[in-house]
Amino acid sequence: MExxxxxxxxxxxxxxxxxxxxxxxxxxxxxxxVARDGVEALDYLFGTxxxxxxxxxxPQLVLLDLKLPRMDGFEVLKRIRxxxxxxxxxxxxxxxxxxxxxxxxxxGLGANSYVRKPVDFQQFVEAxxxxxxxxxxxxxKPQRSPAAN
Amino acid sequence: xxxxRSFRRNFEDKFLGVGFALAIVAAVAxxxxxxxxxxxxxxxxxxxxxxxxxxxxxxxxxADSFSSLIALQAYAKSEDLxxxxxxxxxxxxxxxxxxxxRTLTVDNPSxxxxxxxxxxxxxxxxxISQRLTHMASTIGRKDAVKTPDFAExxxxxxxxxxxxxxxxxxxxxxxxxxxxxxxxxxxQSVTVMGVGGSVVFAWMLLIGGYVGLTTKRLEQAQAGLxxxxxxxxxxxxxxxxxxxxxxLLESAPVAMVIVSKDGRIKLVNAQTEKLFGxxxxxxxxxxxxxxxxxxxxxxxxxHRIGYFVxxxxxxxxxxxxxYGLRKDGTEFPIEISLSPLETVEGTLVSSAxxxxxxxxxxxEEVRVLNQAERQHALQLEAANKELEAFxxxxxxxLRAPLRSIDGFSLALMEDYADTLDAEARGLLERIxxxxxxxxxxxxxxxxxARVTRSEMRSEVVDLSAMAKVILGEFHSLEPQRCxxxxxxxxxxxxxxxxxxxxxxxxxxxxxxxFTMKKPRAKIELGILRRDGxxxxxxxxxxxxFDMTYANKLFGxxxxxxATAEFPGTGIGLASVRRIIHxxxxxxxxxxxxxxxxxxxxxxxxxxxxxxxxxxxPADRR
Numbered sequence: 001m002e003x004x005x006x007x008x009x010x011x012x013x014x015x016x017x018x019x020x021x022x023x024x025x026x027x028x029x030x031x032x033x034v035a036r037d038g039v040e041a042l043d044y045l046f047g048t049x050x051x052x053x054x055x056x057x058x059p060q061l062v063l064l065d066l067k068l069p070r071m072d073g074f075e076v077l078k079r080i081r082x083x084x085x086x087x088x089x090x091x092x093x094x095x096x097x098x099x100x101x102x103x104x105x106x107x108g109l110g111a112n113s114y115v116r117k118p119v120d121f122q123q124f125v126e127a128x129x130x131x132x133x134x135x136x137x138x139x140x141k142p143q144r145s146p147a148a149n
Numbered sequence: 150x151x152x153x154r155s156f157r158r159n160f161e162d163k164f165l166g167v168g169f170a171l172a173i174v175a176a177v178a179x180x181x182x183x184x185x186x187x188x189x190x191x192x193x194x195x196x197x198x199x200x201x202x203x204x205x206x207x208x209x210x211x212a213d214s215f216s217s218l219i220a221l222q223a224y225a226k227s228e229d230l231x232x233x234x235x236x237x238x239x240x241x242x243x244x245x246x247x248x249x250x251r252t253l254t255v256d257n258p259s260x261x262x263x264x265x266x267x268x269x270x271x272x273x274x275x276x277i278s279q280r281l282t283h284m285a286s287t288i289g290r291k292d293a294v295k296t297p298d299f300a301e302x303x304x305x306x307x308x309x310x311x312x313x314x315x316x317x318x319x320x321x322x323x324x325x326x327x328x329x330x331x332x333x334x335x336x337q338s339v340t341v342m343g344v345g346g347s348v349v350f351a352w353m354l355l356i357g358g359y360v361g362l363t364t365k366r367l368e369q370a371q372a373g374l375x376x377x378x379x380x381x382x383x384x385x386x387x388x389x390x391x392x393x394x395x396x397l398l399e400s401a402p403v404a405m406v407i408v409s410k411d412g413r414i415k416l417v418n419a420q421t422e423k424l425f426g427x428x429x430x431x432x433x434x435x436x437x438x439x440x441x442x443x444x445x446x447x448x449x450x451x452h453r454i455g456y457f458v459x460x461x462x463x464x465x466x467x468x469x470x471x472y473g474l475r476k477d478g479t480e481f482p483i484e485i486s487l488s489p490l491e492t493v494e495g496t497l498v499s500s501a502x503x504x505x506x507x508x509x510x511x512x513e514e515v516r517v518l519n520q521a522e523r524q525h526a527l528q529l530e531a532a533n534k535e536l537e538a539f540x541x542x543x544x545x546x547l548r549a550p551l552r553s554i555d556g557f558s559l560a561l562m563e564d565y566a567d568t569l570d571a572e573a574r575g576l577l578e579r580i581x582x583x584x585x586x587x588x589x590x591x592x593x594x595x596x597x598a599r600v601t602r603s604e605m606r607s608e609v610v611d612l613s614a615m616a617k618v619i620l621g622e623f624h625s626l627e628p629q630r631c632x633x634x635x636x637x638x639x640x641x642x643x644x645x646x647x648x649x650x651x652x653x654x655x656x657x658x659x660x661x662x663f664t665m666k667k668p669r670a671k672i673e674l675g676i677l678r679r680d681g682x683x684x685x686x687x688x689x690x691x692x693x694f695d696m697t698y699a700n701k702l703f704g705x706x707x708x709x710x711a712t713a714e715f716p717g718t719g720i721g722l723a724s725v726r727r728i729i730h731x732x733x734x735x736x737x738x739x740x741x742x743x744x745x746x747x748x749x750x751x752x753x754x755x756x757x758x759x760x761x762x763x764x765x766p767a768d769r770r
Contacts, residue, residue: 014553021560067545096548099541119548119588120581121556 005031007059009041009076011068022128030060030136038071042079045086056085061135066095066102074105081110088142090135200324201488203253205403205501207317210246213239214310216511221303228290237278244271260316267312270305277302324462404502407490410457412436412450415497424504426476442474460489460496482509533602540598547591555584593720600724605645605731612640616653616674623661631668637675642752648728655721656687656748663691686749693740702738
């Protein structure tokens with residue numbers, strides 16, 4: 001069950017609500033786990049801190065905001081890519097910024113996609129629909145985690 | 150006894166005659182030898198003094214070429230005309246110095262050759278300075294400083310300083326050579342005098358042995374004659390060379406002080422009197438320490454004695470700050486170069502003293518200026534960083550609430566569709582429209598900021614081709630529009646392709662937008678020549694505008710039309726103006742209500758004469 005979940009790393013509750021709404025409108029019924037900042041996200045992924053006790057989780061998709069309290073999105077991405085167990089996780093940066101520097105840094109650290117959140121909600125719903133279709137249905141992920149190799 | 154007397158008289162007569170003749174020959178020979186030696190070595194001394202003066206003049210010229218450069222740089226920073234004036238004055242002083250050098254080095258073809266080059270650089274520099282002064286009053290100081298002329302002038306002055314430096318190096322080499330030759334010469338002279346003198350003395354002894362006491366007077370007279378001959382030769386020659394040396398010293402542009410081993414001042418020139426405020430009479434014979442500030446006075450004799458142990462051409466206390474003491478008790482910074490001067494009176498030291506107050510002051514000014522500039526650069530960097538952080542924050546944080554407003558308005562409309570009446574839905578639509586507009590404004594503002602701070606490239610850009618692509622994009626977005634697009638071929642601009650694209654997108658975009666209500670519209674892009682200037686223009690036959698407001702057009706957020714009438718944020722033309730300003734050009738608009746509008750711009754106005762003539766499409770029309 002955990003395999004199909006989506007990890008949404010987002011600190012703004014409005015954006016969380018709108019993303020959930022957009023997913024729902026697109027009939028994406030996967031379990032959605034929300035992390036409010038970078039530290040919480042890593043704790044969840046690696047079973048540390050608040051989430052101590054459970055195994056490493058490998059979500060189907062990570063939606064990552066860049067501007068986050070405590071630990072920003074770039075640092076989260078760096079840690080995900082640095083760890084053998086999460087190295088192949090599909091991470092989509094979902095952010096307000098379209099600064100070239102952010103886009104370049106995002107890809108540089110190994111993001112799989114970079115999507116700017118449109119202000120127009122209808123466009124946002126469409127963006128989420130395409131992301132869901134691609135990453136949850138079309139894209140093939142490796143059967144075993146790289147750590148097992 | 151009579152025979153003896155007769156023999157003796159006979160012998161005396163003959164021997165004395167021969168001896169006398171021999172002694173005279175010897176004395177004359179020695180005299181001549183000494184004379185020519187003295188002459189030769191005094192020639193060398195004259196040359197040494199001469200070379201010292203040439204070096205001093207060259208160093209002054211070298212310093213002046215730098216001072217003029219510094220004054221020029223000061224002008225670039227201060228835009229104060231007095232700095233430019235100072236610069237021009239130094240350049241004309243340089244020309245005088247070159248003229249003096251021409252006379253001084255008339256014997257040296259390679260130096261004359263270098264002077265020719267220096268002269269031509271000076272003439273060029275002087276011409277450019279005049280042009281700059283003229284430009285300062287015509288196109289303005291700020292723009293004058295940005296012209297290629299200005300850069301050329303700086304390069305020329307630097308070249309000039311190098312030229313003088315090379316000449317100075319050459320003279321220093323000659324100086325060393327001459328000092329070495331003079332040493333050898335005076336050594337030879339001493340040897341010849343010594344050996345020759347003893348030969349004459351031996352002769353006299355021999356003669357004296359024969360002629361007895363009676364001839365001793367003669368011997369003394371002869372020896373006296375020989376010595377006085379030498380002395381006379383030496384004295385006249387010395388006098389002559391001293392006179393010439395003195396004349397050269399007097400006219401030297403630096404203070405020359407010649408000091409003996411015991412520190413007594415032997416000779417000074419007019420510059421010394423002027424510099425230290427003492428009349429010559431008070432200086433001569435006194436110790437040189439009187440010109441040294443009290444706090445250094447104790448150590449000075451030690452340094453002086455040290456110098457005489459190993460006298461060679463060098464600057465005094467290199468790396469140290471040296472000061473001179475005037476008669477009135479004031480001090481001033483100086484630079485001293487020392488060289489030994491071998492004379493009949495023994496080794497003297499000749500010091501060339503230059504007042505470097507002015508140089509110190511300009512150095513200090515430059516230092517302060519540089520510091521201020523560094524400070525300014527740091528502030529600018531901080532401001533830029535702040536602006537970047539600000540832009541980033543705007544792009545992130547201002548958009549987020551807009552997404553919420555839009556998203557939740559839509560959620561309301563969807564989730565409460567049955568309870569909301571048409572008016573409520575209309576209000577929510579308005580809210581959503583406003584958020585879209587706000588989002589657009591934020592994006593445009595960010596673009597404007599980017600346009601202002603982005604790095605610029607310089608390339609030849611085919612504006613005709615670029616315009617066609619942009620208009621093609623407009624057509625494909627609104628294929629129903631009927632717009633006749635007339636793009637003149639070969640419109641070339643020099644600049645940053647990305648930024649020039651933003652200019653064309655905005656100008657053509659405006660033309661496209663403002664003609665949207667016309668069933669058949671016309672948009673033109675072209676180039677024409679006005680007042681010797683290439684003018685790029687974009688013309689449309691849209692609603693035009695009232696020229697009273699032409700100036701408002703390029704202001705940020707300024708609009709002449711209601712948003713409902715024509716959409717837009719009022720940032721496009723502000724971006725255009727910023728980009729064109731960054732390219733050294735101007736923007737302006739001409740129009741009349743209901744008769745269309747023309748937006749024009751220029752690029753690189755100041756450099757027009759150098760690269761604008763190549764393509765003059767106005768002729769091709």
